[in-house]
Amino acid sequence: AQSVSQHNHHVILSEAASLELGCNYSYGGTVNLFWYVQYPGQHLQLLLKYFSGDPLVKGIKGFEAEFIKSKFSFNLRKPSVQWSDTAEYFCAVTANQAGTALIFGKGTTLSVSS
Amino acid sequence: DTGVSQNPRHKITKRGQNVTFRCDPISEHNRLYWYRQTLGQGPEFLTYFQNEAQLEKSRLLSDRFSAERPKGSFSTLEIQRTEQGDSAMYLCASSSSGRSEAFFGQGTRLTVV
Numbered sequence: 339a340q341s342v343s344q345h346n347h348h349v350i351l352s353e354a355a356s357l358e359l360g361c362n363y364s365y366g367g368t369v370n371l372f373w374y375v376q377y378p379g380q381h382l383q384l385l386l387k388y389f390s391g392d393p394l395v396k397g398i399k400g401f402e403a404e405f406i407k408s409k410f411s412f413n414l415r416k417p418s419v420q421w422s423d424t425a426e427y428f429c430a431v432t433a434n435q436a437g438t439a440l441i442f443g444k445g446t447t448l449s450v451s452s
Numbered sequence: 453d454t455g456v457s458q459n460p461r462h463k464i465t466k467r468g469q470n471v472t473f474r475c476d477p478i479s480e481h482n483r484l485y486w487y488r489q490t491l492g493q494g495p496e497f498l499t500y501f502q503n504e505a506q507l508e509k510s511r512l513l514s515d516r517f518s519a520e521r522p523k524g525s526f527s528t529l530e531i532q533r534t535e536q537g538d539s540a541m542y543l544c545a546s547s548s549s550g551r552s553e554a555f556f557g558q559g560t561r562l563t564v565v
Contacts, residue, residue, distance in 0.1 A: 344494075372553065382495070382543070382556040428494050439508050440485060440545070440554050442494040 340365035340431050342443035350449045351419050359414040359446050361403075361429030368434040371412040373403055374442075376426045385427070388412065389434075399423070421452040454478060456557035458544050464563045465534055472530045473560045477546030484527050485554060486519055487543040488512065495543055501527060534564045 345360040363369060373385040386397025393405040403414045412429060429443040457476040465471050477484050482503050487495035498517070499509045503524035513519075516534075521527040531538055541561050545554040 374556075381558050382545075384553040387553055439497050439500045440547075441497055442487070445492075445494040447492070 340369065340433055340438070340441050342429050342431050342441055344427075344429055344443035344446050346446045347444070348447045348449070350451070353421055353450055353452050354418045355450075357414070357416040357419050357423075357448070359427055359429075359448070361412045361414065361443060362410050363412065363429075363431040364410065365431065365433055370432045370434055371403075371405060372430040372432075372440070373397065373401070373412075373414050374428045374430060376428065376445075378425070382428065385414070419448070419450050421450050424448060424450045456544055456546050456555050458542075458557035458560050460560055461558060462561050462563075464565060467536060467564055468533055470530065470532045471534060471562065472528050473542055473544075473562075475527045475529070475544030475546075475557060477526070477544070478555055479525075481546035481548050481555075482524065483547045483549065483554075484521055485543075485545040485547075486527070486529050487545065489541045489543055489559070498529075531562075534562075536564050538562060539564045 341364045343362045371388040374382045375385050376382050385401050386395050388395045388405045396402045401416050405412050426445045428445045432440045459474045485500040486498040489495045497510050498513050499519050501521040516532045519529045541559040543559045545556045547554040
């Protein structure tokens with residue numbers, strides 16, 4: 339079964355700082371990868387997704403992520419964070435085969451100070 | 453609103469009581485997931501359905517938990533003989549396939565007192 343590991347539990351940044359959140363997954367086959375965001379008091383929303391093709395994917399609000407197959411990683415990046423990016427970020431993976439569930443990491447809390 | 457709908461939004465129950473939650477997915481979605489989320493943690497997978505078939509269950513889903521999706525549309529999650537450790541946010545999500553994003557509902561917050 340697949341699993342997801344997010345290394346940073348809580349990240350604190352100042353506005354305009356650059357962001358990188360780590361995500362590693364364990365699964366030997368082909369995977370679909372996602373980053374979700376949960377703003378305070380809101381439900382989970384998709385930031386970006388990777389299925390195949392260009393390993394650098396761009397999502398909403400200036401976020402991007404790079405899939406590095408050899409490292410089983412899918413790190414999330416943003417060049418310059420804003421106060422409104424304060425939220426919890428979750429990496430998720432599903433194996434690219436029928437009948438497999440979507441599994442989440444434990445999440446990273448991002449706090450951005452203005 | 454054509455998103456994922458969960459009812460009730462909040463439930464307070466006494467220990468030992470049974471509770472049932474309902475999830476109405478986006479209408480054309482054939483996959484439906486249930487997750488449990490506690491404070492500061494990611495969504496923990498409980499179970500998922502493809503149409504009416506329950507394809508996978510987590511070890512977290514003890515024999516006190518049962519989920520159904522009788523006609524491949526809405527789903528219910530029942531917890532019998534609730535315990536204080538069951539207090540959590542229960543999330544439902546749906547997707548059209550494994551290669552598409554899952555859309556989440558607002559969740560049902562369960563408090564067992």
